[in-house]
Amino acid sequence: MAASVPSQPAPPPVASTSAIQLEPQPVSEHQKLExxxxxxxxxxxxxxxxxxxxxxxxxxxxxxxxxxxxxxxxxxxxxxxxxxxxxxxxxxxxxxxxxxxxxxxxxxxxxxxxxxxxxxxxxxxxxxxxxxxxxxxxxxxxxxxxxxxxxxxxxxxxxxxxxxxxxxxxxxxxxxxxxxxxxxxxxxxxxxxxxxxxxxxxxxxxxxxxxxxxxxxxxxxxxxxxxxxxxxxxxxxxxxxxxxxxxxxxxxxxxxxxxxxxxxxxxxxxxxxxxNPMIFSPSNAAGGREYRLCLPADMQAALDACDAQLVGEWDRDNAAYAPSTWLASQYLAIVRTLPSTQTSPSAIKAHLFKLFRPIWATQRHLDTREMLGKAGGGRQVPYLERVQQYQDFVDEMYKKVQADLADGSLPPNSHRPLTHEEVVRDFAGVIPYSHAQPYMRVMSAEPVAEVQEDKESAKRAREEEETEVVGKA
Ligand SMILES: Cc1cc2nc3c(=O)[nH]c(=O)nc-3n(C[C@H](O)[C@H](O)[C@H](O)COP(=O)(O)O)c2cc1C
Structure with a gap:
C-alpha cells in the first residue's frame, strides 16, 4: 500500500533536570572551537x-x-x-x-x-x-x-x-x-x-x-x-x-x-x-537550490537533464514528495559525475530498492524488482557500465509510470513533486505510489534486524530484501 501521511502523538512533559551537576570538560591542548x-x-x-x-x-x-x-x-x-x-x-x-x-x-x-x-x-x-x-x-x-x-x-x-x-x-x-x-x-x-x-x-x-x-x-x-x-x-x-x-x-x-x-x-x-531524500526539503528547499549552484558544471548539467522528466509547475519551496524516477535519476547523475570517487554498486542498489519500494508494495511491476536485483553486474564489469545498468532500470521504471499515468492507474497531474497539502487536498491524503515516501515498519515479535550498522549485516539484509516476497511488510 502507498503510505498515508503519518503523524505522531505529542510526548508527555519530562522531569526537571536542574538538579544534575555537570562536571567540567578536560582542557584541550589545541585551540579549537567548542x-x-x-x-x-x-x-x-x-x-x-x-x-x-x-x-x-x-x-x-x-x-x-x-x-x-x-x-x-x-x-x-x-x-x-x-x-x-x-x-x-x-x-x-x-x-x-x-x-x-x-x-x-x-x-x-x-x-x-x-x-x-x-x-x-x-x-x-x-x-x-x-x-x-x-x-x-x-x-x-x-x-x-x-x-x-x-x-x-x-x-x-x-x-x-x-x-x-x-x-x-x-x-x-x-x-x-x-x-x-x-x-x-x-x-x-x-x-x-x-x-x-x-x-x-x-x-x-x-x-x-x-x-x-x-x-x-x-x-x-x-x-x-x-x-x-x-x-x-x-x-x-x-x-x-x-x-x-x-x-x-x-x-x-x-x-x-x-x-x-x-x-x-x-x-x-x-x-x-x-x-525520501526530500525529507528536509519543505524546511530548507532554498538552501538546497543555493547548494546546487555550487556543484561542478557537469554535475549541474546532468541534474538539469533529469528535470525534463517533470511535467507542469510545482511548488519548489514546499514540495515534500517527488517521483522516485526523478530522485533516482538525480542520484545516478551525481554518481556518474563525481570526480574520482566510485560509489559502491551495493550502495546504489540498496538506495534504489528503497526509493521504488512503494511501487512494488502495491504489487505493481514486480518484474522490475527482479531487474534491479540483477543490475549492477559483477566485479569484472567496468564501473560506468555497472552504473548504466542501474540507469537502464530507472528508465524502465519511468516507462512503466508513464503507462500507469496514461491508463489512469496513477492520478492525472501527479508526475511532479507534491506538497503535503496537495497530497491531502488532491490525493485523499495518500501519496501516489510513484513517489518516494516514508516507510512505517510493522512491529513484529520476530527480531528481524533491518537497521544495519555494519557491512556484513547490510549485505545480508539486502540479499533478503532482494528475495523478499513483495508486499510482505
Ligand atoms: C542502513 C542504515 C545504516 C546505519 N548505519 C549507522 C552507522 O553507520 N552509524 C550509526 O551511528 N548509526 C547507523 N544507523 C542508525 C541511524 O544512524 C539512526 O540512528 C537510526 O536509524 C534511527 O534513526 P531513524 O529513526 O531516523 O532511522 C544506521 C541506520 C540504517 C537504516
Whole structure:
C-alpha cells in the first residue's frame, strides 16, 4: 500500500533536570572551537543526514544536500582498520581523499562529520588524524546495536563501559585539532540516560546526538523513539553543547515538530532520509537550490537533464514528495559525475530498492524488482557500465509510470513533486505510489534486524530484501 501521511502523538512533559551537576570538560591542548561556537562556525545546521553504513556515502550526501540537508555524517568506519598501516586500502576505499575527490571538500561535502566505531583511544586518534582537513568533527558511534558490534566491543555495547568512553573521548578532545562528538542511545530509565549523557559531555564531547531508542529497540522491534528522553538530555546539556534529536522522524511532517518538542538544535534522519531524500526539503528547499549552484558544471548539467522528466509547475519551496524516477535519476547523475570517487554498486542498489519500494508494495511491476536485483553486474564489469545498468532500470521504471499515468492507474497531474497539502487536498491524503515516501515498519515479535550498522549485516539484509516476497511488510 502507498503510505498515508503519518503523524505522531505529542510526548508527555519530562522531569526537571536542574538538579544534575555537570562536571567540567578536560582542557584541550589545541585551540579549537567548542560547543555552540563550533556549531556557529559550521552554520548552525539543523537538518542532518545520519551516519549509515553503505548508505550515507558521498553521492547520497550530495543528493540529500540538494534537497535541504545542511549537515551530513559519513557511514561508520572502523577506527582500528582506518588508522592501521597494515590495512592501507581500508581507509582509501571508505573515504576518498585523493586531490580530485569532492569527499569532505567545501562546498560540496561540508559541513561533514566522520563517524568511527572504536574501543582504543590511540587507534581512534590515529584514524581521526587521517581525516583532519576533510571534515568538521569526528563522531564516536555509541549506538550500534548489532551482534557484530557486541562481538567487536563497540557501538551500543560500550554503554556499560563508562571508563573506556571517558578515556577515548577525553583523549581525542585533548589531542585532536578538531572537535570530537558522540551519538548515543538512551537507557530504559531517564535517570540513567541523563547520567550517561552528562558523562559523555564531561568527557569532552562538543555535540551530542541522542537516538531516543534503547539498545534492544532495533529492526522490527525498533518502535517509537522517546522524544521526552531526548528533551530531557537537551535540557541538561543544551546550554553547553548542541544536542541533536534522532529517531521518530519518518517524514517531513515531523521535522520541525521534533525540534520544537525536544528543544534540540537539529534533527538527524536515517530511514526517513533513505526512503525520501526530500525529507528536509519543505524546511530548507532554498538552501538546497543555493547548494546546487555550487556543484561542478557537469554535475549541474546532468541534474538539469533529469528535470525534463517533470511535467507542469510545482511548488519548489514546499514540495515534500517527488517521483522516485526523478530522485533516482538525480542520484545516478551525481554518481556518474563525481570526480574520482566510485560509489559502491551495493550502495546504489540498496538506495534504489528503497526509493521504488512503494511501487512494488502495491504489487505493481514486480518484474522490475527482479531487474534491479540483477543490475549492477559483477566485479569484472567496468564501473560506468555497472552504473548504466542501474540507469537502464530507472528508465524502465519511468516507462512503466508513464503507462500507469496514461491508463489512469496513477492520478492525472501527479508526475511532479507534491506538497503535503496537495497530497491531502488532491490525493485523499495518500501519496501516489510513484513517489518516494516514508516507510512505517510493522512491529513484529520476530527480531528481524533491518537497521544495519555494519557491512556484513547490510549485505545480508539486502540479499533478503532482494528475495523478499513483495508486499510482505
Ligand atoms: C542502513 C542504515 C545504516 C546505519 N548505519 C549507522 C552507522 O553507520 N552509524 C550509526 O551511528 N548509526 C547507523 N544507523 C542508525 C541511524 O544512524 C539512526 O540512528 C537510526 O536509524 C534511527 O534513526 P531513524 O529513526 O531516523 O532511522 C544506521 C541506520 C540504517 C537504516
Amino acid at each position: 560547543g555552540h561556537e563550533f556549531w556557529d562556525s559550521i552554520g548552525r545546521p539543523k537538518y542532518v543526514v545520519a551516519p549509515m553504513v553503505d548508505q550515507s556515502e558521498l553521492a547520497w550526501r550530495v543528493l540529500s544536500r540538494l534537497h535541504g540537508a545542511t549537515l551530513a555524517y559519513t557511514p561508520m568506519f572502523h577506527a582500528g582498520l582506518f588508522g592501521s598501516a597494515s590495512h592501507p586500502r581500508y581507509a582509501e576505499e571508505q573515504f576518498d581523499t585523493s586531490p580530485e575527490s569532492l569527499e569532505g571538500v567545501a562546498p560540496y561535502d561540508r559541513p561533514l562529520v566522520v563517524q568511527f566505531c572504536a574501543n582504543d583511544k590511540d587507534l581512534w586518534l590515529a584514524a581521526a588524524k587521517k581525516v583532519v582537513g576533510r571534515c568538521d568533527a569526528v563522531d564516536l558511534n555509541l549506538g550500534c546495536p548489532q551482534g557484530i558490534a557486541k562481538k567487536g566491543r563497540y557501538g551500543a555495547f560500550l554503554m556499560e563501559e563508562w571508563d573506556l568512553i571517558r578515556s577515548m573521548i577525553s583523549h581525542l578532545h585533548t589531542h585532536l585539532t578538531i572537535p570530537v562528538i558522540a551519538k548515543l542511545r538512551v537507557f530504559p530509565t531517564l535517570d540513567r540516560t541523563l547520567a550517561y549523557a552528562s558523562h559523555v559531555f564531561s568527557s569532552g564531547a562538543q555535540l551530542v546526538t541522542i537516538h531516543g531508542r534503547v539498545r534492544e529497540a532495533k529492526g522490527r522491534l525498533a518502535g517509537f523513539a522517546s522524544w521526552p528522553k531526548i528533551k530531557a538530555v537537551s535540557e541538561l546539556l543544551g546550554e553547553r553543547v548542541p544536542v541533536l534529536a534522532n529517531g521518530g522522524v519518518p517524514s517531513a511532517e515531523e521535522v520541525e515538530d521534533c525540534m520544537e518538542q525536544t528543544g534540540t538544535v537539529g534533527v538527524m534522519s536515517a530511514e526517513g532520509n533513505l526512503y
